[in-house]
Amino acid sequence: MKKTAWFVLAMAIAALAIFLAAKDATYVGASSCKLCHKAELQGRQFTIWEASLHAKSCASLTTPKALEVAKSTGASNPPENAQCLGCHAPLAAKAPELKSEGVTCEVCHGAGSGYRKLAIMQDKEKAVQNGLVLYPDPGAIQAHCMQCHQNPHGKAFDFKAAWETIKHPVPTK
Numbered sequence: 001m002k003k004t005a006w007f008v009l010a011m012a013i014a015a016l017a018i019f020l021a022a023k024d025a026t027y028v029g030a031s032s033c034k035l036c037h038k039a040e041l042q043g044r045q046f047t048i049w050e051a052s053l054h055a056k057s058c059a060s061l062t063t064p065k066a067l068e069v070a071k072s073t074g075a076s077n078p079p080e081n082a083q084c085l086g087c088h089a090p091l092a093a094k095a096p097e098l099k100s101e102g103v104t105c106e107v108c109h110g111a112g113s114g115y116r117k118l119a120i121m122q123d124k125e126k127a128v129q130n131g132l133v134l135y136p137d138p139g140a141i142q143a144h145c146m147q148c149h150q151n152p153h154g155k156a157f158d159f160k161a162a163w164e165t166i167k168h169p170v171p172t173k
């Protein structure tokens with residue numbers, strides 16, 4: 001009898017896990033954000049990102065320089081090496097079709113399938129409930145950057161200067 005109860009509980013947990021997984025947001029790619037975040041009035045976030053090295057971080061793994069970097073750490077085949085992809089193409093495993101987008105919008109803002117609709121995006125609270133990741137203060141932003149910029153390849157990271165380079169605010173009305 002006891003065993004049956006455990007089995008029922010285990011099945012209930014499994015069913016819940018499947019339900020939650022189905023509800024889980026999926027990655028939609030920068031082209032979906034582009035629709036609304038390219039306009040001058042909105043702040044041209046897409047254009048700013050596209051021109052940054054974050055948009056090219058996956059492609060960087062195919063350069064001669066990448067082979068050099070890889071050799072120095074004893075790694076091989078950078079474009080397929082999980083060790084490099086972790087920072088240069090962080091969606092490679094979760095959403096392989098978006099691997100080439102490198103450090104794309106959703107790496108910092110969360111998977112967008114749930115929040116990208118206009119009615120949800122316009123309401124900050126609803127957007128956050130549907131998966132949008134925001135940062136309460138500069139300390140939180142910096143902590144996020146440090147996941148990848150903590151001394152990579154021996155290069156120092158100046159957070160303030162780096163943020164000035166990649167920031168993409170909505171213009172104040």
Ligand code: HEC
Binds near residue numbers: 035
């Ligand atoms: C259908 C249009 C639309 C799409 C698609 C869209 N957004 Fe938005 N987004 C908006 C609007 C409108 C706002 C509100 C902007 C404002 O405050 O002026 C917004 C706000 C935001 C904000 C700021 C939230 C805040 O209040 O601080 C972020 C971050 C954001 N969007 C990221 C994204 C990302 C990432 C994607 C793609 C996955 C995306 N958006 C797709 C329309 C859109």
Ligand code: HEC
Binds near residue numbers: 051
């Ligand atoms: C998921 C990993 C990851 C995160 C998170 C991340 N970066 Fe990066 N960043 C990279 C990689 C990889 C490159 C190198 C791209 C290349 O040259 O291939 C890079 C390059 C840069 C550059 C040089 C880009 C240019 O266009 O000159 C700046 C500046 C930068 N990041 C700032 C930031 C800031 C600020 C944050 C936090 C808001 C941040 N990064 C978060 C991985 C990341």
Ligand code: HEC
Binds near residue numbers: 065069081
């Ligand atoms: C911990 C995160 C991280 C990992 C892991 C990582 N990188 Fe990087 N890589 C970065 C960041 C961040 C930059 C940008 C540094 C900057 O310009 O400040 C970068 C820059 C580069 C560049 C451009 C450097 C230049 O000076 O032109 C190459 C090439 C590169 N990485 C190759 C690799 C290879 C190959 C691997 C795997 C062996 C790898 N990276 C692993 C974060 C990482």
Ligand code: HEC
Binds near residue numbers: 106134
């Ligand atoms: C490396 C991380 C990173 C990437 C990549 C990135 N963002 Fe952001 N974004 C941030 C951070 C951090 C903020 C500041 C949040 C804050 O101030 O609360 C921000 C702010 C925003 C805002 C709100 C600006 C405001 O003034 O309220 C929008 C809209 C936005 N991002 C959209 C995008 C879109 C669209 C893309 C891709 C085309 C993108 N972001 C790529 C980290 C990133």
